[in-house]
Amino acid sequence: MLVDAATDGYAAATRPHNSSREQRPARVAVIARPEDVAPALAEVAALARSTGTRLEVVPQATGHGAGAPVDDGAVLLDTSGLTDVSIDPASRVAVVGAGATWSAVNAAAERHGLLGLAGSAPSVSVSGYTFGGGIGWLVRRDGLASGALRAVHYVDGSGRSRTAADDAPDEVDRAAMWAFRGAGGVGIAHTLEFDLAPAPDLHAGALLWHADALPELIAAWASTIGALGGTVSSSIGVLHVPPMPPFPTELHGKVAVHLAIADPDGPVAAAPLLDAMRAAAEPVSDSWGPTDAAGLSRIHLDPPVATPAIGDARWLDASTPGIAAELLATAAADDAAIVMMEIRHVAGAPARRPGAVVAPPGDFIHHAVAPLTLFPRDRIETAFAGARAVWSTADAGSTPGSWVEGAAHVPDALPADVRARAAAIADTVDPGARIRRSRLLG
Template identity: 35%
Template sequence: MTLSTSSDTLAATLRGRLLLPGSVAFDQAATPWNLAVRQPAAAVVEAADADDVVTLVRHARAEGLAVAAQSTGHGATGDVAGTVLLRTGRLDAVTVDPAAGTARVGAGATWAAVQARTAPHGLTGLLGSAPGVGVTGYTLGGGLGWFSRVHGLAAHRVRSFDVVGADGEPGTVTATSDPDLFWALRGGGGDLAIVTALEIDLVEVPALTGGGVVWPADRAGAVLDAFREVTASAPRELSVWLTRVEPPGAPAMVVVRAAYLGDDVAARTLLRPFDAVGGALTGEVRPVALADVGSITADRPDPTAGLSHAELLTGVDDDALTRLLTSPVGPVTVVQLRHLGGALAEADPDDGATGAITEPYLLYALGLAHAPGLAAAVRARLDRLPDDLAHLATGRRPATFLSPGERASAAYSPDALARLQGLKRSRDPHGTIRGAYPLIA
């Protein structure tokens, strides 16, 4: 049965809105943050509360439909044909318990909202580089950010998940109430249940230092050498990302951005090899307020059209990375090397589906895709990245760095994937829940 035959029944039982194709409101609600992704959903439901999620899932199960949940749409893949797209943006309540060091976060809340409430207490969640990203989708995919070398993945800081299962029943999932599903939701993606809220542990940050320095592209080789030197002995409190940027119609640049959980004097000492490069165009490393952690990267807050690719790397081979970071990479706009390690490599596989990330580096590339011809050229260049990386790429990438068209299998070990797929078959045999990257293709 299609939704069109039962839409009136569903609409009458929702407190939120049911939107069908053919309206401006539907087009707006179905548009994700990445404008290069099209979402041919059968309908969109904008839930007013968790009860609406229960209503929708029960209706979808009865009608043989699937439900795909999104808050901001940052992780959208377009794999929603024939599904009901559930928008959770109104479930955005955030409450903080400073004494306990925890926060309860609704499924539609962004990291910016969490930071605004935790920062006054000297506390933070384990957010990524862009505060506008939704907490839930980021965390279900593991959650890799500035503080991960010290504190691990965001998923490992979840105490409980409020969910609606594929059977339409609401519940709270903890390590004791449902250890299998708790393990799976900590990094295993959104293919097993709809999360309506989560409780997370926060961490104390006495001081944060961060910022970026920009050089012309002809200094890239020297900057890469300094990057190797700094990351070879960096304490886990320091995270450094090296980026080559080729803006359309502008000179190429190389940028180093860093975040340090400590004071600016210690940070500048650790980053001193970059001072020796010389010729910097602009930038500085400075004390950063917790509420302003997004200023370190200054990621674009507005929707854009882009294509991306990521690879976890076993090292920094001279030839491959010199070609990627010192040679033109157009029409790709950004090629970024992130230093990992620390707590990421020490994670217990029993703590969550992602397990340990033992590769010391992550390469991430992005190109604008606002025109069909440009998109095709960017995709062709991104497809050649594994060849450029030769033996360095393991073929694995964190779930939040998967790109449309890729499969969940690229994010998990064979054992973890088999366990996740077993849970999918037993908990959702009818495929009522549709994650961005389905566990069973």
């Protein structure tokens, strides 16, 4: 059903999680069931004919990656209502709607001792996250979420229902499966099937220190990270702490060093890194210990409400520990425009299935975020450029596209040959280009 700006459905759909861009589409197509997608496309075509305009269809679930304008030349296809979650504990497979969030999936999966390969924010939908690669807290043991993807039920540009899978009878759907694994996907996805991972002894936590201990902490991190067990995933960074819970009062309004760390197999493999960093400086806050899916989702210390922000990110190579202190120092000043900068350790993550991006192109990821509510865009870009001058010596050559907040396009998210192949698949699935292509293909 298409609704206009006078309705509650329009207002709810056009407030994406990342609100760095205002959304004012001609209409919103509210999708409550998978069967609603094809009729919605037909309604858009009818509206375009009656108005004599070309209307682009823009799928959106939670809008965590929203960065491109959505104006009166588009119809926003709101898939946030597709929230069904079904868990098969015997096969360790989840079948979920494209609008389901990771918090909902893992709340259901953990009842069976399983977890999906969720990212840092529990409010992210499974679809955009997975189609962009999906880098979570189980990545070094279980790989990217794209590699766990088994099948995608989707609708093509003509309104035909299809199923992408490696063994699909139609070559188009086999190719689409490759594109859904890390190239942003094609068509309009409404249901995903993916593997779940066992988490027999989930441990995780967030540790915070005063930023004046940054040199000692980075030295301890750099000397230990290369020998860390393959089940441990972690991120070290600097964070400008807001004056609110869950942060300790002692750090309110100050800059902190933040270690987020997780291991689904217990506490032993993480001990060398934790011991080294605790010995370097006493943490102000330390939540490491046994936890559940909800606790795992909190270790990144994301803001509790949506914040207009832009971000920068890059895959980095094995030399990153040598530049880590200098890189994080670019965001550690009290007046720095970057309020969060991290280095995520992903080395050794396995590739489970073939796809566009199913293995990390680097051993580490640089990620920085700056709020538009506090700083003008030009000052933020200057800060990003300062960090880029440091991390360029460890550049692995591409960008984790889903980590670049507020961007309309991420042209270097994919190697040229991968981008060309994915674009050709999108052209086959939607030859009339009715559906907006992934920003990874821009």
